[in-house]
Amino acid sequence: GQQLNQSPQSMFIQEGEDVSMNCTSSSIFNTWLWYKQDPGEGPVLLIALYKAGELTSNGRLTAQFGITRKDSFLNISASIPSDVGIYFCAGGSYNTDKLIFGTGTRLQVFP
């Protein structure tokens, strides 16, 4: 099935560093969502974006819906060990209930 391109594929950073990851698509989306998945669990919604250009924060997390509607980024500031996990972007469209998921970014934080 279709997937969104997400980069980087993995990141190894030190505690306290900022993190940036992005998601790109060849087609436009009306909704961009960012999820975090811990090992052996389901994804948890972090941020939902509904409008091109929208910039939304959730604590140390900030995400933006790209103006072209074909991309989105997620920033994590001052990373902590519990930020470890896999981050997925997902794109949605008005004409379908389905989400298209990104390939995931695996984040590892070292103390």
Place this chain on the structure above:
Amino acid sequence: GAVVSQHPSWVICKSGTSVKIECRSLDFQATTMFWYRQFPKQSLMLMATSNEGSKATYEQGVEKDKFLINHASLTLSTLTVTSAHPEDSSFYICSATGTGPTYSNQPQHFGDGTRLSIL
């Protein structure tokens, strides 16, 4: 709010067995539920979309006779893996969206997944 419960969380069974997985929305009515499969170190792949009271819509390549989906109420959907074989071993995750005027206001909320191991 928006809690989705999935049961069981872990199943080990013999080849040829049928396995049922339940997905419940605990604090909202889920008009649509989704079933995904996730292999190790990979992303989520949608298997089927299930609307309450109607037949599920399966993604290309997913065998509807093997993966039976029932969405009998606004809070419960079930996935039955019939005559499971080792290649069906995977992490199965459901998600649900609630009622609302447009999709864009209703993000999917996920259950904790079911790890299925077929021996």
